[in-house]
Amino acid sequence: MATTLTHHRNYIDGEWVVAASGETFDSTSPADGEHIGTFPRSGAEDVDRAVAAAKAAFDEWRLVPAPKRGEILFRFAQLLVEQKDALADLMTHEMGKVKAEAGGDVQEAIDMSYYMGGEGRRLFGQTTPSELRDKFQMSVRMPIGVIGAITPWNFPIAIPSWKIAPALVAGNTVVFKPATDTPALGQRFVELLVEAGVPKGVVNIVHGGGGAVGERLVRHPDVRVISLTGSRETGVKVLHAAADSLKHVHLELGGKNAVIVMEDADLDLAVDGIIWSAFGTSGQRCTAASRVIAHESVYDALASRLVARAESLRLGVGWDDATDVGPVINRAALEKIHSYTQIGIDEGATLLTGGEIATEGDLAKGFYYRPTIFGDVDPQMRIAQEEIFGPVLSLIRARDEADAIRISNGVRYGLSSSIFTRDVNRAFRAMRDLEAGITYINAGTIGAEVHLPFGGVKETGNGHREAGQAALDVFTEWKSVYVDYSGMLQRAQIDT
Ligand code: NAD
Numbered sequence: 001m002a003t004t005l006t007h008h009r010n011y012i013d014g015e016w017v018v019a020a021s022g023e024t025f026d027s028t029s030p031a032d033g034e035h036i037g038t039f040p041r042s043g044a045e046d047v048d049r050a051v052a053a054a055k056a057a058f059d060e061w062r063l064v065p066a067p068k069r070g071e072i073l074f075r076f077a078q079l080l081v082e083q084k085d086a087l088a089d090l091m092t093h094e095m096g097k098v099k100a101e102a103g104g105d106v107q108e109a110i111d112m113s114y115y116m117g118g119e120g121r122r123l124f125g126q127t128t129p130s131e132l133r134d135k136f137q138m139s140v141r142m143p144i145g146v147i148g149a150i151t152p153w154n155f156p157i158a159i160p161s162w163k164i165a166p167a168l169v170a171g172n173t174v175v176f177k178p179a180t181d182t183p184a185l186g187q188r189f190v191e192l193l194v195e196a197g198v199p200k201g202v203v204n205i206v207h208g209g210g211g212a213v214g215e216r217l218v219r220h221p222d223v224r225v226i227s228l229t230g231s232r233e234t235g236v237k238v239l240h241a242a243a244d245s246l247k248h249v250h251l252e253l254g255g256k257n258a259v260i261v262m263e264d265a266d267l268d269l270a271v272d273g274i275i276w277s278a279f280g281t282s283g284q285r286c287t288a289a290s291r292v293i294a295h296e297s298v299y300d301a302l303a304s305r306l307v308a309r310a311e312s313l314r315l316g317v318g319w320d321d322a323t324d325v326g327p328v329i330n331r332a333a334l335e336k337i338h339s340y341t342q343i344g345i346d347e348g349a350t351l352l353t354g355g356e357i358a359t360e361g362d363l364a365k366g367f368y369y370r371p372t373i374f375g376d377v378d379p380q381m382r383i384a385q386e387e388i389f390g391p392v393l394s395l396i397r398a399r400d401e402a403d404a405i406r407i408s409n410g411v412r413y414g415l416s417s418s419i420f421t422r423d424v425n426r427a428f429r430a431m432r433d434l435e436a437g438i439t440y441i442n443a444g445t446i447g448a449e450v451h452l453p454f455g456g457v458k459e460t461g462n463g464h465r466e467a468g469q470a471a472l473d474v475f476t477e478w479k480s481v482y483v484d485y486s487g488m489l490q491r492a493q494i495d496t
Pocket of ligand 1: 152155235237285
């Protein structure tokens with residue numbers, strides 16, 4: 001495989017450097033075991049240097065006019081456009097998703113960078129009338145300082161852009177820690193930012209594990225915001241670790257997303273939406289559909305069609321155009337997914353298809369799991385409650401609309417949701433009643449666009465949103481400014 005990666009190092013204060021300890025770790029392909037690269041296994045000393053660089057760079061970067069900061073993001077977006085195919089190719093190798101989806105991952109970063117680049121000329125605040133004469137008032141967004149961006153491996157180009165593009169346009173500086181499963185993609189992301197003209201110290205990348213690098217970043221007193229996308233368990237740890245320094249914490253965590261199929265649904269459309277949502281990216285999307293809640297009158301017809309479609313999906317390497325479903329990320333993920341098959345069987349669900357590690361031919365070189373569907377699933381079973389993060393779908397029967405909504409809401413998570421129905425009244429009730437940050441009508445659970453808020457309710461997060469205008473609330477603080485031009489003391493609430 002040809003990658004255009006030129007550095008396998010940390011980038012700190014404008015220099016490509018090895019870890020202070022000199023230690024390294026390897027990135028290998030989940031598709032076939034190919035060696036992708038060797039990266040620094042960093043520690044506290046590396047994090048401290050990166051944070052110091054980002055803190056020093058903040059003094060100047062916050063004063064660069066926001067439209068100029070935005071122009072750097074436009075150049076970055078353009079570089080991503082030029083590199084889209086090469087990045088997608090690297091992603092199929094390092095992370096495993098199929099080429100078309102890898103292109104979509106890069107496209108999301110292109111869209112986000114153009115969108116946030118445009119914020120350089122907006123970053124709107126408010127002006128309001130005053131209750132006093134000869135007084136002017138407004139609110140403005142202020143940058144916060146050093147942002148710690150901690151990302152997972154499943155959207156290795158898109159998710160860094162969701163955090164780093166709004167952070168930069170708002171005038172913050174960044175220390176970025178990518179997942180250890182996708183360091184080459186994190187590295188390429190930063191190389192392109194540097195090429196686009198980000199000054200030294202403004203963006204730094206520190207490779208390494210969640211404990212040594214991530215936790216140090218979270219505890220560092222000079223990091224003012226942590227933006228983490230990851231599992232619920234990591235989110236809880238990060239929230240605890242951040243408490244002592246009272247830093248802002250933005251969490252985007254897991255999901256257990258459901259598609260509801262009512263008796264009046266277009267079943268062909270529902271099957272397409274479910275298969276794409278459940279098995280795209282091998283089920284490793286935070287918005288993946290892992291539950292289908294079907295009205296009992298269409299349950300059997302839907303189940304047999306889903307099984308037939310799942311069995312027709314071709315497993316293979318992501319760079320082969322004939323592949324529908326790529327590998328899962330690593331051996332631990334493969335074993336976790338397979339353990340849930342046993343859990344589902346033990347709980348009394350019916351294994352309708354899949355439930356096996358695929359090892360025929362070249363698949364034995366990677367981590368492949370057969371698209372799996374369980375029927376007769378009770379909503380309280382573990383396979384219907386816990387995030388498996390693989391190609392595993394649970395089919396649940398519902399008596400009526402109210403029952404379907406209750407089952408959909410009956411999990412700790414609340415990221416994405418979906419309903420297939422032709423009844424407009426029913427669709428609007430679902431929009432109102434589904435407990436989720438995202439609701440799709442007559443589409444599966446995946447496919448968010450960058451200019452609307454992205455995130456979840458309940459234990460999927462802590463009330464913030466990524467993307468759209470909402471992202472700016474994570475990376476700025478409001479300041480209210482009052483200008484009294486009356487030339488005399490005017491007392492609010494007293495001199496009315
Ligand atoms: P993970 O929680 O294992 O790791 C995420 C990141 O956190 C990695 O960079 C990891 O090194 C780091 N980390 C781990 N422990 C840490 C600690 N104690 N302190 C600081 N950092 C630490 O998650 P993952 O396996 O990489 O990703 C899959 C998870 O991410 C799933 O739960 C998925 O639902 C979730 N996800 C959520 C969204 C969303 O927007 N809600 C999007 C994508 C993925």
